Amino acid sequence: MSILVIAEHDNNTLKAATLNTVQAAVALKNAGAGEITLLVAGENCGGAAEQAAAVAGVSAVVVADNAALAHQLPENMAPLLVNLCQTSGYSHLLAAATTTGKNLLPRAAALLDVAQISDITEVVSSDTFVRPVYAGNALATVQSSDTVKAITVRGTAFTAVEASGGNAPVTQHDGAAESGLSRFISEEMSVSERPELTAARIIVSGGRGMQSGDNFPMLEKVADKIGAAVGASRAAVDAGFVPNDMQVGQTGKIVAPELYIAVGISGAIQHLAGMKDSNVIVAINKDEEAPIFRVADYGLVADLFDVLPELEQAL
Amino acid sequence: MKVLVAVKRVVDANVKIRVKADNSDVELNNVKMAINPFCEIAIEEAVRLKESGVAEEVIAVSIGDTACQEQLRTALALGADRAIQIDTAQTLEPLAIAKLLNAVVEKEQPGLVILGKQSIDGDNNQTGQMLAALAGMPQGTFASQIKVEGDEARVTREVDGGLQQVAIKLPAIVTTDLRLNEPRFASLPNIMKAKRKPLEVITTDALGINTAHRLSTLKMTAPAEREPGVMVANVAELVEKLKTDAGVL
Numbered sequence: 001m002s003i004l005v006i007a008e009h010d011n012n013t014l015k016a017a018t019l020n021t022v023q024a025a026v027a028l029k030n031a032g033a034g035e036i037t038l039l040v041a042g043e044n045c046g047g048a049a050e051q052a053a054a055v056a057g058v059s060a061v062v063v064a065d066n067a068a069l070a071h072q073l074p075e076n077m078a079p080l081l082v083n084l085c086q087t088s089g090y091s092h093l094l095a096a097a098t099t100t101g102k103n104l105l106p107r108a109a110a111l112l113d114v115a116q117i118s119d120i121t122e123v124v125s126s127d128t129f130v131r132p133v134y135a136g137n138a139l140a141t142v143q144s145s146d147t148v149k150a151i152t153v154r155g156t157a158f159t160a161v162e163a164s165g166g167n168a169p170v171t172q173h174d175g176a177a178e179s180g181l182s183r184f185i186s187e188e189m190s191v192s193e194r195p196e197l198t199a200a201r202i203i204v205s206g207g208r209g210m211q212s213g214d215n216f217p218m219l220e221k222v223a224d225k226i227g228a229a230v231g232a233s234r235a236a237v238d239a240g241f242v243p244n245d246m247q248v249g250q251t252g253k254i255v256a257p258e259l260y261i262a263v264g265i266s267g268a269i270q271h272l273a274g275m276k277d278s279n280v281i282v283a284i285n286k287d288e289e290a291p292i293f294r295v296a297d298y299g300l301v302a303d304l305f306d307v308l309p310e311l312e313q314a315l
Numbered sequence: 316m317k318v319l320v321a322v323k324r325v326v327d328a329n330v331k332i333r334v335k336a337d338n339s340d341v342e343l344n345n346v347k348m349a350i351n352p353f354c355e356i357a358i359e360e361a362v363r364l365k366e367s368g369v370a371e372e373v374i375a376v377s378i379g380d381t382a383c384q385e386q387l388r389t390a391l392a393l394g395a396d397r398a399i400q401i402d403t404a405q406t407l408e409p410l411a412i413a414k415l416l417n418a419v420v421e422k423e424q425p426g427l428v429i430l431g432k433q434s435i436d437g438d439n440n441q442t443g444q445m446l447a448a449l450a451g452m453p454q455g456t457f458a459s460q461i462k463v464e465g466d467e468a469r470v471t472r473e474v475d476g477g478l479q480q481v482a483i484k485l486p487a488i489v490t491t492d493l494r495l496n497e498p499r500f501a502s503l504p505n506i507m508k509a510k511r512k513p514l515e516v517i518t519t520d521a522l523g524i525n526t527a528h529r530l531s532t533l534k535m536t537a538p539a540e541r542e543p544g545v546m547v548a549n550v551a552e553l554v555e556k557l558k559t560d561a562g563v564l
Contacts, residue, residue, distance in 0.1 A: 106444035
């Protein structure tokens with residue numbers, strides 16, 4: 001048995017989610033699933049490959065550097081993964097449960113004719129995993145009978161491995177090709193000085209109670225005082241207050257920071273699914289019946305428009 | 316162009332599901348069922364493509380026992396022209412579902428297949444991508460906008476850091492994200508009309524697909540409950556508690 005982890009990167013740098021995924025691979029390795037290889041597929045991705053080689057716990061790095069992989073489109077990436085599995089006999093194929101991993105891995109799994117185990121939160125053994133279902137209201141322990149286990153990993157469930165200390169040998173792999181099926185056009189990425197939601201130690205999130213996107217700067221001021229990321233509930237995104245990449249929840253981002261401050265969020269099942277594993281939860285809402293108070297460690301029933309300026313002062 | 320839309324019958328989004336006492340599964344008896352919210356968005360998008368003249372026919376397909384005909388009738392009431400039920404009593408895994416849908420794709424030859432990005436019961440987020448692989452088609456997943464231009468679709472995708480635009484050659488697979496559209500409500504006349512629209516039933520055997528499980532669920536457990544919290548009277552008390560009791564500030 002051996003493990004292939006698909007590195008998440010932008011050709012220059014490795015993304016943090018990769019380090020959490022490698023931790024899941026380390027758990028598999030400890031369960032007897034063999035050595036860990038990290039795949040860096042991209043174009044002019046030497047920078048990312050160099051960082052990949054330094055990741056603790058990784059035995060080998062495979063680099064696929066090809067113009068067809070510049071934007072890692074799944075139509076070109078999936079056949080590459082199939083090729084690697086067939087030539088090198090990997091028994092485990094791991095990716096982060098990010099939009100990149102979720103887009104790619106099922107396509108590769110279907111080509112390999114194996115099931116995918118999505119969003120695992122625990123490695124029980126080399127073929128058995130725990131994953132949340134029904135918005136995290138149940139945890140399923142599932143065992144795979146497939147020869148290749150295709151797995152996406154929930155980052156918040158595995159602590160990041162060290163980004164340095166390793167010295168894995170790097171080999172090149174040819175064999176990527178342009179499918180001609182799809183084309184990258186453009187990307188509009190949110191630019192923010194604040195930490196990324198999935199990596200932040202503190203998150204301040206706003207819901208429908210914020211009433212308007214114009215009021216989000218009140219949250220941002222509080223966030224900036226304590227180095228926090230800013231999130232939102234689906235209701236706030238649906239209402240057009242803020243962009244979708246700020247959404248925390250079942251179908252948005254799954255977060256588990258040290259401190260989560262929910263402001264004007266009622267606490268729908270779908271939102272709780274995305275944040276209830278946070279270490280400390282604070283709920284601020286003027287409706288004392290709001291379900292968010294049932295998961296909160298500290299609750300404050302008050303008008304957020306009074307509370308936020310006070311909080312900014314007090315921090 | 317034909318547009319095929321997959322719909323799934325799931326537990327209603329507002330139901331908080333509970334695990335059975337014997338940890339074998341979740342309790343689904345007497346639970347309110349509904350169409351998966353992302354599938355509803357998929358139907359809406361298909362119907363809008365028809366209304367704007369891009370699509371000629373919208374076909375809704377669902378896989379399940381007779382009960383899922385209720386969701387197919389909903390799709391018909393929302394504007395689908397006809398429906399296909401692939402009849403099975405089994406709970407199938409995404410790979411098997413993708414194989415069955417691929418058999419329908421081969422038969423119907425749609426120009427576009429629209430699916431929800433995930434169902435809110437299994438939370439797998441796999442079926443669309445797997446179908447794309449099996450059908451040899453490109454995929455535009457987590458779509459917040461679809462524009463059909465000539466022989467390709469331009470899809471705006473919701474990705475972690477923002478938005479990505481890709482062009483995919485038709486025929487193609489698209490999976491929906493929340494902001495793609497706001498689904499309409501079915502009107503009473505359309506609900507009545509839907510009862511007379513054609514609904515074909517196909518058995519899984521007739522499609523000749525092996526739907527054997529690859530995964531076995533060993534047990535189902537409830538997540539750890541959080542300890543009950545405390546209410547604070549004001550901001551000063553909150554900050555004090557976060558600093559001293561919780562030690563997170």
